[in-house]
Amino acid sequence: MSLAISTPGATQQNWLEKLGAGHIILGTALVLYPLVASDFFLTQIGGYSLIFGMLGLSLMLLAGYGGMVSLAQITVAGISAYAIAILGNNNSNVLGFGWPWWLAVPFAVLAAALASALIGWISVRTEGIYTIMITLAIATATYYFAQQNYAIFNGHSGYAGIRAPAFWGISWRDAKPFYYLCLGLAVLSYAAVLYGSRSTFGMTLQAIRDNPRRMRALGYHVTAHKVFAWLLAGVIAGLAGVLLVWFNGRVSPGTIGVDAAIDVLIIAVIGGIRHPIGPFLGALVVVLMQTFAIDIVGAERFNTLIGMVFLVIVFVSPDGILGLWGRIKPHLAQEALRPGP
Amino acid sequence: MTESLAANRLQSTGAYALELDGVARHFGALVALSGINMRIAAGERRAVLGSNGAGKTTLFNAVTGDFMPTAGRIRFFGEDITDLPPHERIRRGLRRTYQISQLFKGLSVLDSIFLACRGVSRRRFSLLRPATSDVNMVQAESILNAVHLEAYRDTLVATLSHGQQRQLEIALALAGAPRFILFDEPAAGLSPTERRDLVAILNALPRHIGYIIIEHDLDVALRVSEYVSMMHNGRLFKEGTPQEIEADPEVQEIYLGGKHG
Known part of the structure; x- marks a missing residue:
């Protein structure tokens, strides 16, 4: 503990300095965004990017800090989405316990976190491409199970008629409140990951990524740390799943298909996995592409355009948009995003 | 004999x-x-x-x-x-160093030594950031001096020269009362x-x-x-x-x- 006596003014200044100009400008822009954006841009672009940014963030935590590339993050989000549908209300007449949101949400996120830890526990004995393969297998198996199981998952059609709740006098389904809800949870997840990256656990995870043998020799339980990282990533993906099912109003096997799983990976790769801001940048680019590519090149070619943009970004900068920024920054000679630890 | x-x-x-x-x-x-x-x-x-x-x-x-x-x-x-x-x-x-350096390329020099000190303590697991006054951080600082790496405190391990990496290898072995x-x-x-x-x-x-x-x-x-x-x-x-x-x-x-x- 520092013994220096500081005035409240100085403390405040320290806080602003710690936050950094980049964060302050970005934060202000995001808070003021609803003043200029239409409802469509608020939810379909803003809200959707933040949700997929959180999914990308949960992958970034595993891949960037832990060296574990997972294709099962959408599956984890799907588990919490299905849990919200089943524990709360829906109009599918299969299951629906009618729990209030404040009970259903923690249970859904907990279920997602535990499922993530289980997937992690199964896959941490593999490395590199084999982790991708085993998580892809888990994602695919869950997709087909959801599609063929009617007792719990209601098969192909899944659950519909799920509504974001209304509380504190606000209908969180409306565009502006929903955007702020997404923004709040995204900022919370982002800040937690950013803080955690310099915590003892965060440093341990990165050291395990770099040299698990030495970490074992230093007395660390490598598997336990990795599984715990999966649990934390599961909390973030679980929260994203709750927002996703409230956003769509429905959840079906299509929500957790392999296409969606690959989208999350593309978001993380395009954005960059060295810093937690990367997945949010990637999500914005992918969501904009998915929304507007069809207007630019027509319905038959829009996937080609998305694919080409992906190739160009990866070709020009293997570290994604963050890497591009890292290269441009010295030329601009200004202080902005710090590189990830 | x-x-x-x-x-x-x-x-x-x-x-x-x-x-x-x-x-x-x-x-x-x-x-x-x-x-x-x-x-x-x-x-x-x-x-x-x-x-x-x-x-x-x-x-x-x-x-x-x-x-x-x-x-x-x-x-x-x-x-x-x-x-x-x-x-x-x-x-x-008991500690050892390796013939081929076994380091953490993505961490700074000080953080590497800190983790080595923390590894043998009881508080290996924490979600909090270590304070500069943390007992393991203080130990890490003194080991940093002992292996003459104080000028490279916050340098990324990957960017150290071979000789400095060998010094860090020794630093990791000195952590936690060997x-x-x-x-x-x-x-x-x-x-x-x-x-x-x-x-x-x-x-x-x-x-x-x-x-x-x-x-x-x-x-x-x-x-x-x-x-x-x-x-x-x-x-x-x-x-x-x-x-x-x-x-x-x-x-x-x-x-x-x-x-x-």
Whole structure:
């Protein structure tokens, strides 16, 4: 503990300095965004990017800090989405316990976190491409199970008629409140990951990524740390799943298909996995592409355009948009995003 | 003969940091180590010399538990550790460095040493950021100074020079109150200046820390050790003071390929 006596003014200044100009400008822009954006841009672009940014963030935590590339993050989000549908209300007449949101949400996120830890526990004995393969297998198996199981998952059609709740006098389904809800949870997840990256656990995870043998020799339980990282990533993906099912109003096997799983990976790769801001940048680019590519090149070619943009970004900068920024920054000679630890 | 020599020499101190009794290690038909008997007193500094393939690193692996010995017993400060897993041996104060640096390329120098200190403490798991006043952080800072890396405190390990990485390798072994360290060729690939620095670092270690150093550079090995064991084909064949070993014609024949100068 520092013994220096500081005035409240100085403390405040320290806080602003710690936050950094980049964060302050970005934060202000995001808070003021609803003043200029239409409802469509608020939810379909803003809200959707933040949700997929959180999914990308949960992958970034595993891949960037832990060296574990997972294709099962959408599956984890799907588990919490299905849990919200089943524990709360829906109009599918299969299951629906009618729990209030404040009970259903923690249970859904907990279920997602535990499922993530289980997937992690199964896959941490593999490395590199084999982790991708085993998580892809888990994602695919869950997709087909959801599609063929009617007792719990209601098969192909899944659950519909799920509504974001209304509380504190606000209908969180409306565009502006929903955007702020997404923004709040995204900022919370982002800040937690950013803080955690310099915590003892965060440093341990990165050291395990770099040299698990030495970490074992230093007395660390490598598997336990990795599984715990999966649990934390599961909390973030679980929260994203709750927002996703409230956003769509429905959840079906299509929500957790392999296409969606690959989208999350593309978001993380395009954005960059060295810093937690990367997945949010990637999500914005992918969501904009998915929304507007069809207007630019027509319905038959829009996937080609998305694919080409992906190739160009990866070709020009293997570290994604963050890497591009890292290269441009010295030329601009200004202080902005710090590189990830 | 060598055994009685060592015993006589250590009679006065009595306490042994490391005792090896008939330690052997076979890989199939290959005998990597055979009948190794060694007594090293607490705080003693020993060099193990020998040509490539003599079994020096295998000896280290047997002591740390990376490979279990095929036969024989190993005692560490009187306790039989032959059957203990590597991390249990670490918690008892045994450390090693590696021939090829085993570092964390994505972390800073200080964070690497901090994790090494934290690894042997009870608070290995924490979701909080360590304060600068954290006891392990303070330890890390002092180890940083001990290995002359204070100027590279916040440097990313991946960007350190080879010599600095070797110094950091030693720093990781110094973390968390070690009682005995096994140095595996710490001078490999170092420049003459860096070698001088290494000798200074080793000679400045607290007196209670004993070590074995494997080193091909006789200049380094003989200046940082009090006693030397020679290995050949998986066996110990000669022991003596650095002066005796340096002057021994048989050693020169086998190790240096003939008499020099």
